[in-house]
Amino acid sequence: MSDFSLESQEDGPVEDDAAAPADAPAQPYLVLARKYRPTRFSDLIGQDAMVKTLANAIEKDRIAHAFLMTGVRGVGKTSTARLIAKALNCIGPDGDGGPTIDPCGVCEPCRAITEGRFIDVVEMDAASHTGVDDMREIIDASRYAAVSARYKIYIIDEVHMLSKNAFNALLKTLEEPPAHVKFIMATTEVEKVPVTVLSRTQRFDLRRIPPELLFDHFKTIAATEGVDIEEAALKQIASAADGSVRDGLSLLDQAIAHGSGLVTAEAVRGMLGLADRARVRTLLGHILDGDAKAALDELNAQYVAGAAPDQTVEALLGQVHAITRMQLGADPDLTTGPEGRQKLSEWAEQVGPATLHRLWQLLLKGLEEVKRGTMPLETAEMAILRTIHAAQMPDPGALMKALDRASDSDAGPAPAADRAAPASVPTAMLSEDIAEREAGAAGPEGSETPARSPQIEGLPREFDQLLDFFVKADPRVEAWLHDEVGVVRYEGEDLVLSGREDRDLVGRMKTTLREQLGADLRIVFQDDPGAMSKKAREDARIAAERQRVMSDPNVKKLLDAFPDAELVGYELETENDGARDGEAPDDRQRTAL
Incomplete structure (x- = not known):
């Protein structure tokens, strides 16, 4: 068809050499994500390890029968599957080539696979073909040789969407397919693929693309498209893509349309809804x-x-x-x-x-x-x-250091504690004379109860040993002896107690001793305010320690700085200083919060 010209009444005839034929259909716009889809392995970005593995496998003729591509959306799983199909079926420009990691792109298999019309490369979307009948069709068709290709290749996208029965139907063929069949599967959720399927495939984990690589890639595409875009805008798009090439190209497409000329960082920020x-x-x-x-x-x-x-x-x-x-x-x-x-x-x-x-x-x-x-x-x-x-709150560690420095420079005795002891513990139990009274009541070896005079055969020598015996013999008696009664005297066959008398437990205690130890024990009660139970003695000791902690200058200053704070725990450590040149050790207690 010959060219045509336009005539102007003022300028005369003007020939339009670039005009297209009048009946030529307009080419539809192709989005960047499809226009710049990789057509060879060198176009893949950020997947060097996978490309190297495939290149070595093809070069050494160690091609697996099934591949599994996994990774986040938009990193090239389906594109890689198509590239593998081209690499295995490429015959070269002269028609005599074999499998290669660098398909020629001009032979009939390469062009047909790129255009999606190659009869021996079957793509199936597992999201819409999830049943066992769909798998049965693949299994039946795989028995027949390829029509015109070297390999018949099945690409199953979103393979994790297959049903359990569909996976089970595929297992045997997937493990031992015919020599002319290759399976390539892709998924974004590999954890949903059964282990039995994973064990029958060669798995490749496609990585997220770093923002730096995405920025360089988008910059090249923008230059190719002739788009005037600020580098700051490209960096924002690369960061927002979150490692996905397809997402980034979609955002770039949108930014070009949004900018309508120069694409600025401010326009991209507004498009993405990002804060400045x-x-x-x-x-x-x-x-x-x-x-x-x-x-x-x-x-x-x-x-x-x-x-x-x-x-x-x-x-x-x-x-x-x-x-x-x-x-x-x-x-x-x-x-x-x-x-x-x-x-x-x-x-x-x-x-x-x-x-x-x-x-x-x-x-x-x-x-x-x-x-x-x-x-x-x-x-x-x-x-x-x-x-x-x-x-604005101070750092706890820095605050404690400041309190330590203030305590070191503070002269004079430490003031008494401002906070009252817990109401459940009598104040008298917090005084220092508790330890003195316990020391006076202790035996020669510092035990909590007086040592017994001549030992009666079969009976425990100490009251603590008697408690240990009843832990197994009768726990209820042991709890009563530990919590509710105090020992006034334990000598020979006589045990004098003070506290709540329970005739039933006394009888059980005597019976148990007679049956298991063959010994009789006389148990009497008398009032003695100084005879405290083991539980009361332990509570008094804990209360006294707490009072000592509350009296510490550092603790007082800390509680003054934070009036609503409560002391929920502490640890008393003993430091032995001295013991040099014949000096006695100096025992000091240090509060550790």
């Missing part, structure tokens, strides 16, 4: 400075500008994480510019790790509340106010 990093750092600065009003004003200004509250809180978390990384010597993410790096570096030197951890936990909890709540802006405001309050 610079403004987020301003908000974080207000939080660290404790300026609540300025922080709420900045949060509301970002909300009016279009940033959702949950995205702002999430961006704050990202900045806290970046500061923590810089403290460890690692670089922040790709989208942080030089100015942002300088600010993060300053914070990394000024803010301690404990404060950063508190900020992270509080903001993370706030993010959950904002996403779950019905008033996101108000919830975000309250979360930031809570974070500001916590950020």
Whole structure:
């Protein structure tokens, strides 16, 4: 068909050499994700280990009968399956080639597979063909040789969607397929694939693509398409793609349409609904400075500008994480510019790790509340106010060091404790004379009860041994002796007790001793306020230790600084200093909270 010309009354005839034939159909627009789908292994980015393994397998003719591609969406699982099909069936431009890791792309099998019309490469979507009947069709068809290819290849996408019966039907053929058949499966949820299937395939885990590689890839595509786009915008798209090439290309497509000319970082930020990093750092600065009003004003200004509250809180978390990384010597993410790096570096030197951890936990909890709540802006405001309050709290370790220094410089005896002892423990039991009274009542070897005079054959010598005996013989008697009675005297066959008398338990105690030890024990009761039960003695000791801890100057200052705090636990350690040059050891007790 000959070219045609357009005539203008003013300029005369003008020939349009580039005009297409009048009856030529318009070519539909092809999205970037499909237009730049890899057509050879060299086009795959970030999957070098898999490509090397396949290249060695093809070169040494050690090609597996079944492959499984797994990874997140958009990293090239289905594209890799098609590339394997091309690599195994390529015959070269001259028609005499064999399997190769670098298919020619011009032979009939290569072109037909690329266009999706090759009869010996069957693609099946397991999401819509989940039943055992679909698997039966594949099994029956696999018995026949390929029509025109070297291998008949079945590509099963989203294989984890197959039913249990479908998997079971496929197992035998998958393990021992005919020599002319290859299976290539792809899935995003490999944990749902039965182990019996995994054991019959050669598995390749396709990795997420790093943002740096995505940025270079998108930059090349933008240059090829003739798109004027800022590098900062490309970095934002690469970061938002989250390791997926397809997601990133879809975002790039959208950004080109959204920009309608020059694609700026601000336009991409608005398209993605992201918070401005610079403004987020301003908000974080207000939080660290404790300026609540300025922080709420900045949060509301970002909300009016279009940033959702949950995205702002999430961006704050990202900045806290970046500061923590810089403290460890690692670089922040790709989208942080030089100015942002300088600010993060300053914070990394000024803010301690404990404060950063508190900020992270509080903001993370706030993010959950904002996403779950019905008033996101108000919830975000309250979360930031809570974070500001916590950020100003002193670090516990630094506070204790300051209290230690204050205690060392404080002269004079320590003041008495300001807080009362627990009401359940009598105050008299907290006095120092408890230890003296127990020491006076103790026997020659420091035991809690007097030593017995001549030992009666069969009876335990000490009261503690008597308790140990009843732990197994009669636990109820042992509990009564331990908790409710005190020993006045234990000599020979006489046991004098003070406390709650229980005739039934006394009778059981005598009967048990007679039957198991063959000995009689006379048990009498008399009132003696000084005869305390073992339980009361232990409670008094614990109460006295607690009182000693509460009297410690450091503890007092700490409780004064935090009036609502409670002492929930402590540990008393003994340090032995001295024992040098003949000196006696100096036993000191140190409070450890």
